[in-house]
Amino acid sequence: MRQRGMFISLEGIDACGKSTLIRRLKAVLDAEGEVICVREPGGTKVSEQIRDMLLDVRNHGLLPRAEALLYAAARAQLVDELLLPVLAEGKLVLADRYLDSTIAYQGQGRGLDEDYLDHINRICTGGLIPDLTLLLDVTPDIAAQRKRLQGEAADRLETEGMAFQTRVREAYLRLAQAQPQRIAVIDASQDEDAVLATALELIKARRGEK
Ligand code: TMP
Numbered sequence: 001m002r003q004r005g006m007f008i009s010l011e012g013i014d015a016c017g018k019s020t021l022i023r024r025l026k027a028v029l030d031a032e033g034e035v036i037c038v039r040e041p042g043g044t045k046v047s048e049q050i051r052d053m054l055l056d057v058r059n060h061g062l063l064p065r066a067e068a069l070l071y072a073a074a075r076a077q078l079v080d081e082l083l084l085p086v087l088a089e090g091k092l093v094l095a096d097r098y099l100d101s102t103i104a105y106q107g108q109g110r111g112l113d114e115d116y117l118d119h120i121n122r123i124c125t126g127g128l129i130p131d132l133t134l135l136l137d138v139t140p141d142i143a144a145q146r147k148r149l150q151g152e153a154a155d156r157l158e159t160e161g162m163a164f165q166t167r168v169r170e171a172y173l174r175l176a177q178a179q180p181q182r183i184a185v186i187d188a189s190q191d192e193d194a195v196l197a198t199a200l201e202l203i204k205a206r207r208g209e210k
Contacts, residue, residue: 004087004088004089004090005086005087005088005089005090005091005092005093006087006092006093006131006132006206006207007083007087007093007095007128007129007130007131007132008092008093008094008095008130008131008132008133008134008203008206009094009095009097009098009099009100009130009132009133009134010022010094010095010096010097010133010134010136011097011098011100011101011104011133011134011135011136011172011183012135012136012137012138012172012188013138013140013143013165013168013169013172014143014147014165015143015144015146015147015150016136016137016138016143016188017136017138017146017188017192017195018096018097018136019039019096020192021134021136021192021195021196021199022037022094022096023037024192024196025094025196025199025200025203026094028196028200029092029094029203032092033090033091033092034091034092035091035092035093035094036082036086036091036092036093036094037093037094037095037096038078038082038083038093038094038095038096039095039096039097040071040074040075040078040095040096040097040098040101041054041070041071041074041075041097042074042078043074043078043082043095044077044078044081044082046074046077046081047074047075047077047078050070050071050073050074050077051074053070054067054070054071054074064106064110064111064112065112067106067110068102068106068110068112068116068117068120069120071101071102071106072102072120072121072123072124073124075098075099075102075121075124075125076123076124076125076126079124079125079126079128080126083095083128084126084128087128095130098125098130098133099121099124099125099129100133100135100172100175100183102117102120102121103117103118103121103171103175104168104169104171104172104175105168107171108167108168108170108171109160109164109167109168109171129182130182131182131206132182132184132202132203132206133182133183133184134184134186134199134202135172135173135175135176135183135184135185135186136186136188136195137169137172137173137185137186137187137188138169138187138188138189139169139189140162140165140166140169141162142189143165144162144165173185184202186198186199186202
C-alpha cells in the first residue's frame with residue numbers, strides 16, 4: 001500500500017494510559033509536522049455514531065459477531081474517509097486503537113474465531129497496517145485502580161470485568177510476540193514521563209528505518 005506519512009497505533013486494555021500518551025506525543029511531535037490523532041471506534045461522523053451504539057450500556061444484547069462487524073464498519077469508514085487521505089499528504093497519524101483491538105477483544109475476549117476476524121480486518125482496513133504499534137502493557141489490577149482514581153463511569157465493555165481484561169491482555173501479548181517487527185511492548189506501569197520517553201525513542205527509531 002502506497003503511503004507517504006507514518007501510521008502509529010496505540011493498543012492496550014482499558015485504562016492502560018493510551019489517551020494520555022497520545023496527548024503528550026502530539027504535543028511533542030507537532031513541532032515536526034502536523035500530527036493527526038484519531039480514536040477507534042470513531043474518528044469520523046459515521047464512526048462516532050457507531051461508537052455510541054457500541055459503548056452504550058443499554059445494548060447488552062449485542063451479539064459478538066454483530067459487535068465485530070460494527071467495529072469493522074467504523075474502521076472501514078475511518079480508513080477511506082480520513083486515514084488514507086492524510087497519510088497520502090505525508091502526515092503522522094496516532095490512532096487510539098486499530099485492528100489489534102478486534103483480535104484481542106472480539107477474539108480472545110468474546111471467543112470469536114481469529115481467522116474470521118483476520119478476514120474482516122483485511123476487508124475493513126483494505127490492507128492498511130500500522131508502521132508501528134505501541135502496546136501499553138499493564139495488569140488489569142493497576143488499570144482498574146487508575147480508572148477508579150479518574151472517577152469515570154464504566155462503558156459497556158468496561159463492565160465486562162477482570163477476567164475479560166485478563167484475556168484481552170494475554171491476547172495482546174501473544175500478538176506482540178508473533179509480530180515483534182510491528183508491535184513494541186511498553187511497560188505502562190511506569191510513570192507517565194518514562195512511558196513517553198520510551199514511546200518517543202521507538203517512534204524515532206522507526207522513522208529512521210522508513
Ligand atoms: P476506548 O475506551 O479505548 O476508547 O475503546 C473503546 C472500547 O472498544 C474498548 O473497551 C475496546 C473496545 N474495542 C473493541 O472491543 N474492538 C475494537 O476493534 C476496538 C477498536 C475497540
